[in-house]
Amino acid sequence: MTKKELFEEIKKKESFLCVGLDTDPNKIPTHLLKEEDPIFEFNKQIIDATADYCVSYKPNIAFYESLGPKGWDSLQKTLEYMPKSHFSIADAKRGDIGNTSNMYAKAFFENMDFDSITVAPYMGEDSVTPFLMDGKWVIVLAHTSNKGGLDFQRIVNQETGNYLFQDVMIKNQEWATTDQLMFVVGATRAESLLDVRKVAPDNFLLVPGVGAQGGDLQGVAKYGMNKECGLLVNSSRGIIYASNGNDFADVAKNEAKKLQQEMATLLEKYL
Amino acid sequence: MTKKELFEEIKKKESFLCVGLDTDPNKIPTHLLKEEDPIFEFNKQIIDATADYCVSYKPNIAFYESLGPKGWDSLQKTLEYMPKSHFSIADAKRGDIGNTSNMYAKAFFENMDFDSITVAPYMGEDSVTPFLMDGKWVIVLAHTSNKGGLDFQRIVNQETGNYLFQDVMIKNQEWATTDQLMFVVGATRAESLLDVRKVAPDNFLLVPGVGAQGGDLQGVAKYGMNKECGLLVNSSRGIIYASNGNDFADVAKNEAKKLQQEMATLLEKYL
Structure with missing residues (x-):
């Protein structure tokens, strides 16, 4: 998918929502546990319920890896x-030396056919x-929204005067075009999107942390949106675990729809 | 395994060698491909051949992940x-926010029973x-030996005057004792072990890059060894792919033995 195609989808759907499929067998509705593959069954119903309101899905690989081969x-x-x-x-937040990163690329882009992968820059x-x-x-992970994100990412480089996360972003743009490269930027500190x-200016940003992590959609749009939107805002727990009853898919749909409607307003305001 | 127990093993074996099991179906001897599980059969024979000369094994997870569930x-x-x-x-070089890192911990320490995992600090x-x-x-990844290791790890922190990799090492020691925490430090620039x-001073260092990546064992011991050895030096390709014929295990054994003998001399010299 090109940047242009992604932007077209965003305009069509009036949404820049990404739904995070952080699917945990301990958190899904218990009636699904009798299914042959409860994780897939949950994801399937979540996808059916939310597909009209989002443009992207993001499974966090740790949740699947922790279940072993199945x-x-x-x-x-x-x-x-x-x-x-x-x-x-x-x-997946992978990152290793060249010949090993090739193996991860094979795992996620050839064996599986994902459009993208998150990568650690260290x-x-x-x-x-x-x-x-x-x-x-x-x-590429740039400025993450977790508590530990402050430990190293805001170190100021003596030579450039930039934050480490800014140097990460600058360097990566030497290696990849804006049609190949996005950055992960947290939503918990919306003003810091100005530094980003x-x-x-032209890269898409993947912004997790709206909802459960306390991020603020209005602020993200105000400080982060560019002329091609340039944002994918992720919500995981706020959507997929909004209910753990039989109605989980309907409730997830409503939560996704609410975010989509807010996003439609923001797209009209800032685009 | 405690640090003391690891040191005892090192003294007993007169070796601080770690054998890297970066097992690639395209590189193993072709006669193994008829086995039901060629990867395991290769590893088994490598382990049998090298166990007397090393104290540690390190499978790089990417090689296994790229093969899917099998x-x-x-x-x-x-x-x-x-x-x-x-x-x-x-x-595995994993690294994610807390609730997700818990999942990775579960995958590698509960589902599987590894003694340790490599983690990215970003x-x-x-x-x-x-x-x-x-x-x-x-x-924890600190100062890696790959080309890209210079892109960010040697950024100088304006506030502390330290390299980024040094601040990573200092901070991590606030979180974990020397019985829980090692660092990955490359061998291609042995003098930089002084900065490490x-x-x-007291942490064990996992040092990849001896052999195929051009690292220098003498320099590593000279600049990196402490009073409890404090080193695990990894060799992967230099041992496991030393031959790809029927004799691969014997040749791997010889390569491991050569390194062990060099290590015995270095332990005598510096310990």
């Missing part, structure tokens, strides 16, 4: 079930570039 | 086959501390 089967089935119009993100260029395959995207846009 | 089976069988006296390292404290389970070790030991 978790990988559930992930593969989930990926195949997602509508092709939706941008798929393997939230090991530099050869941990990122192996993922730059034709039509695929790399989404200073160094990456 | 790769995870091969990994599990390999882990179970390793002698309990050998320190096992899941070279997301800070809550990406590291979930792995601090009883008797388990976290091995300045901030982490």
Whole structure:
């Protein structure tokens, strides 16, 4: 999927919502546990309920990996079930030296057919570039919304005067075009999106942390939106675990719809 | 395994060698491909051949993950086959927010029973501390030996005057004791171990890059060894792919033995 195609989807749906499929067997409705593959069954119903209101799905790989080989089967089935119009993100946060990153690229882009993968930048260029395959995207961790995100990402580089996360963003743009490269930027500190846009005006940003992590959608749009929207805002727990009763899919649908409607207003305001 | 127990093993074997099980179906001897599980069969023969000369095994998880669910089976069988006296390292380079890191901890420390896991530090404290389970070790990427390792790890922090990798090492020691925490430090720039030991005198270091990546064992021992050895030096390709004929296990044994003998001399010299 190109940046242009993604933007077209966003305009069509009036939504820049990504639904995070952080599916945990301990949190899904108990009536699903009798299914042959409860994780896939849950994801399938969530996808059916939310597909009209979002443009992207993001399974966090840890949740599947923690289930062993059957978790990988559930992930593969989930990926195949997602509508092709939706941008798929393997939230794997991988990062290794070149020949090993090639292996991860093979796992997520060849064995599975994800559109994109999240990557940790600490090991530099050869941990990122192996993922730059034709039509695929790399989404590099830049300024994350978790508590520990402040430990290193806001260190100021003596030489450049930039925050570490800004240097990460600048360097990565030397390696990949805006049609291949997004950044993960947290929503819990919306104003810091100004520091982000200073160094990456044109890249799409994947913004987790709206909802359960306390992020603020209005602020994200105000400080982060660019002329092609440039935002994918993720909500996981706020949607998929809004109810754990028999009505979970309907309630998830309502939560996704609420966010979509707010996003429609914001797109009209800032685009 | 405690630090003391690891040191005892090192003295007993006169070796601080870790064998990297980066097992790739395209590189193993072709006669193994007719086996039911060629990856496990290769690892089994490598383990049998090298166990007397090393104290640790380190499968790089990417190689197994790239094979899909059957790769995870091969990994599990390999882990179970390793002698309990050998320190096992899941070279996974994971790193995510707290609740997700918990999932990865579950995958590698509960579903599988690795002694340790490698972790990327970019997301800070809550990406590291979930792995601090009883008797388990976290091995945090600090100063890696790959080309991209220079992109960010040697940024100088304006406030502390330290390199980023040094601040990573200092911070991590606030979260974990030297019985829980090692660091990954590359071997291609042995003198830089002085900068490492300045901030982490007592931690064990996992040093990949001897052999195929051009690292220098003499230099590593000279600049990196402490009074409890404090080093695990990894060799992967230099041992496991030293031959790809029928004699691969014998040749691997010889390569491991050569390194062990060099290590015995170095332990005598510096300990």
